[in-house]
Amino acid sequence: MHEAIPEIQAATTLEALQTVKTKYVGKSGLVTRELGTLGKLPPEERKARGAEINAVRQAIQTALDDRETTLRREALDAQLQSEAIDVTLPGLPLPAGGLHPINRVYDDLTGIYERLGYTVVEGPEVEDEHHNFEALNVPWYHPARDLQDTFWLEDGRLLRTHTSPMQIRYMTEHEPDLKIVVRGKVYRYEATDATHESMFHQLEGLVVGDHISMADLKGTIAEMARGLYGAGAKVRFQPSYYPFVEPGADFAVYWDNPRGESKWLELGGCGMVHPSVFKAVDDLREAQGKPRVYEGKTGFAFGLGPERIAMLKYKIPDIRYFYANDPRVIGQFRGEL
Numbered sequence: 001m002h003e004a005i006p007e008i009q010a011a012t013t014l015e016a017l018q019t020v021k022t023k024y025v026g027k028s029g030l031v032t033r034e035l036g037t038l039g040k041l042p043p044e045e046r047k048a049r050g051a052e053i054n055a056v057r058q059a060i061q062t063a064l065d066d067r068e069t070t071l072r073r074e075a076l077d078a079q080l081q082s083e084a085i086d087v088t089l090p091g092l093p094l095p096a097g098g099l100h101p102i103n104r105v106y107d108d109l110t111g112i113y114e115r116l117g118y119t120v121v122e123g124p125e126v127e128d129e130h131h132n133f134e135a136l137n138v139p140w141y142h143p144a145r146d147l148q149d150t151f152w153l154e155d156g157r158l159l160r161t162h163t164s165p166m167q168i169r170y171m172t173e174h175e176p177d178l179k180i181v182v183r184g185k186v187y188r189y190e191a192t193d194a195t196h197e198s199m200f201h202q203l204e205g206l207v208v209g210d211h212i213s214m215a216d217l218k219g220t221i222a223e224m225a226r227g228l229y230g231a232g233a234k235v236r237f238q239p240s241y242y243p244f245v246e247p248g249a250d251f252a253v254y255w256d257n258p259r260g261e262s263k264w265l266e267l268g269g270c271g272m273v274h275p276s277v278f279k280a281v282d283d284l285r286e287a288q289g290k291p292r293v294y295e296g297k298t299g300f301a302f303g304l305g306p307e308r309i310a311m312l313k314y315k316i317p318d319i320r321y322f323y324a325n326d327p328r329v330i331g332q333f334r335g336e337l
C-alpha cells in the first residue's frame with residue numbers, strides 16, 4: 001500500500017487520479033478490503049490494526065485531495081493560457097466586400113439630386129406595353145419602337161427598355177409638384193459591343209410643376225455636371241427627338257481632368273414633358289377614380305446611362321466587364337467603401 005502515494009503523485013490527469021483512487025479507497029479498493037478483514041482479527045489486535053489502516057487511508061485521501069487540487073489548477077491554467085486574447089496584437093483584417101462601380105456612380109448621382117430636393121425611386125423591370133410605350137406617346141405603329149428593340153415576355157409583357165415608364169407610374173400615383181430620379185436596370189435586344197450591353201442602367205429625372213422651363217432643365221443638368229466633375233464642368237445640348245418630350249435634346253458633359261483627358265461625354269436624352277404624356281397620365285388616373293391634375297402642367301425629364309460615367313471614371317474600356325462577373329475586375333473595387 002505504500003506505492004499509493006507515489007502513484008497518486010504520478011497521476012497527471014484527473015482520469016488517472018480517479019483510477020488510483022478506485023484502486024485504493026474505492027468500494028472494492030485495497031484499503032477498503034483491508035478494513036473488511038478487521039472482523040476476522042482477534043479483538044485485542046483489532047483496535048491497533050484498525051487505527052493503522054485508518055491512518056493509511058487518511059494519508060491516501062489527503063494525498064488524493066492535494067493532487068486533485070493541483071491537477072484542477074493546472075487544467076484551469078492551461079485553459080486560461082490557451083484561450084488568452086492578447087489585446088495588444090494587431091487585428092486580423094476581415095475580407096471586405098465592395099460596391100459595384102455602377103452603384104458607386106449611382107450613389108454619386110442620387111447624392112447630387114437628393115441635395116437638390118429630389119426623391120429617389122425605383123420601379124418594376126417587367127413592364128406592360130402601355131407604360132413602356134403607349135403612355136409615353138409611342139403608339140404601336142410608331143417607328144420609334146424600332147429604336148429600342150424589345151425583349152418580349154410570353155404573356156405580352158416586356159422587359160422595360162428605359163426607365164421612362166416610371167414617369168407614368170409615379171405621376172399616376174402622385175400629384176404635382178414633384179421632383180424624382182429613378183434608378184434601375186433596363187434591357188434592350190441588341191448586339192453588344194464595347195459601349196452597348198443588352199442589360200444596362202439608367203437614371204431618369206422628372207420634374208413637374210408650374211412654369212417649369214427648358215432653362216430649369218439646362219440648369220439642372222449643369223448642376224449635375226458640376227457635382228460630378230467640379231466647378232469647371234460644361235454641358236452641351238443638341239436638338240434630338242424622343243416622342244415623350246417636346247422639344248427634345250441630347251446632352252453631353254465636358255469632362256476635364258488634370259491629365260488632359262478632356263472630352264465631351266454623351267450622357268443621355270432630355271426635354272420638356274410632352275402634353276400627350278400628361279394626358280395619358282390623367283386618363284390612367286381617371287380610370288382609377290383619381291382627379292385629373294396634370295393638364296396644363298409643365299415639366300422636364302431626362303434619362304442617362306451611368307455606365308458611361310463609370311467607364312470614364314474608373315477607366316474601364318469595355319462595358320461588358322461590368323457584368324461578366326470576373327473577380328479580377330470587381331475585386332479592384334473591394335475594401336474602399
Ligand code: FA5
Nearest residue numbers: 162164196197200242267268269270301302303304305
Ligand atoms: C432613352 O432611353 C430615353 N428614355 C431617355 C430620355 C428620358 C429622353 C427622358 C428624354 C426624356 P436612349 O435610348 O438614348 O434614351 O438612352 C439613354 C442613355 O442610355 C444613352 O444616352 C446611353 O447613355 C444609355 N444607353 C442606351 N443604350 C445603351 C446600351 N445598349 N448600353 C449601355 N448604355 C446604353
